[in-house]
Amino acid sequence: MAKVFPFKAYRYNQEKVKDLEKVVTQPYDKIDTKLQNNYYEQSPYNIVRLILGKEENRYQSAAKYLKKWIKDEVLIQDQKPGFYIYTQEYEVAGEKFIRKGFAALGELEVGEGVKEHETTMEGPKADRLNLIRATEANFGHIFMLYSDQKNEINNLLIKKMKNEALIKVKDEDKNIHKIWKLEDDKLIKEIKEKMENKNLYIADGHHRYQTALNYQKECIDKGWEADGVESFNHRLMTFINMDDPGLRVLPTHRLLYGIKDFNLNLFLKKVAEDFSIKDFESKDKMYEYLDANTDNKVFGFKAVEADKHYVFEFENEEILNEIEEKYSKEYKKLDVSILHNILLDKYLGIDKKALAAKSNLDYIRYRDTALKSLEKDKYQAAFILNPTSVKEVKEIADFGEKMPQKSTDFYPKLLTGLVINKLSIKK
The missing domain is CATH 3.30.1760.10 (Conserved hypothetical protein from pyrococcus furiosus pfu- 392566-001, domain 2)
Known part of the structure; x- marks a missing residue:
């Protein structure tokens, strides 16, 4: 069953990074050499340096950039945990849609609770494992689907969406991505309870999910312990209702x-x-x-x-x-x-x-x-x-x-860099 948890995300400090469109990217596996070069040129703080760097020793370079950006307060951590409501406004064949979901930490599990539909390959899993070893952070989301025919969870999220969005950016296709933070304990509790009886289906991020499981096993085998919710037992995910009319494949x-x-x-x-x-x-x-x-x-x-x-x-x-x-x-x-x-x-x-x-x-x-x-x-x-x-x-x-x-092509993709999850581990 789906267990979801609020967390304290790291986000770009908008006092230091004025234009967030210059620092967020498509998921790492959608970035070709041309797009990688474009991202590098857009800003010295573009998150491509963390998820798909050009440096020869790019995993260690990513860890150094992350540490420095946190020290320099380019990235700052929210002080209170919450869910992060995430909407995407997009067009398909001239028709407009709004896809609604929320980013949170999801408990890792094997078997019936989380279902996959794609085969994974060893190369990408090894690459992502090296990155999480070096940075101890989750940058990209896992795109999770759940079924909610009555749209009860999205209806709870809509209450918060009446306020001005915390983040608003456009991607390369002019799709609009918005983030709100949900800190209301009562609403969070209600959403957690409604999610508990849901099965999850991975839409995008099969390699990242398998990598998270591999890293969890590795940490446990080393005798490391999870230090709270933001640990190797949970993974940054965005949860989207497969029954919502805003979802298109x-x-x-x-x-x-x-x-x-x-x-x-x-x-x-x-x-x-x-x-x-x-x-x-x-x-x-x-x-x-x-x-x-x-x-x-x-x-x-x-x-x-x-x-x-x-x-x-x-x-x-x-x-x-x-x-x-x-x-x-x-x-x-x-x-x-x-x-x-x-x-x-x-x-x-x-x-x-x-x-x-x-x-x-x-x-x-x-x-x-x-x-x-x-x-x-x-x-x-x-x-x-x-x-x-x-x-x-x-x-x-x-x-x-x-x-x-x-x-399948779940469009648009979830942008990387809107919210980041840094792991806390007792070694």
């Missing part, structure tokens, strides 16, 4: 490259064995069909060598039996499962080994951007997907299964 589209002897006509002939194929003169017509058929298994496709845009509509459910038996029926029917196991693996030879090696496939968020990328010499074709639903995420996690990589 975006698809991640696929760009194909490096496929030897790719022949469009031969590929279409293979596809026709299990899919009906429709062709459109424009991308907008293809989009219209995809948008009108989100309940069906439909895939947009555009090859560099053809002017037409295609939609593949899945028809042959018997072929799903070729997917490994260990997976549930629900898993096999996922759009991304059909894409990876049939369209990519069976027809194009892009198997799990190729995916792990990150060959033949790039991932991209927006469909217009995906199609525009076909103008580059690198790419041969693009697959345009509909989004995975939150219901599907919950189902697969409840079955204890892991979705294919890049199945």
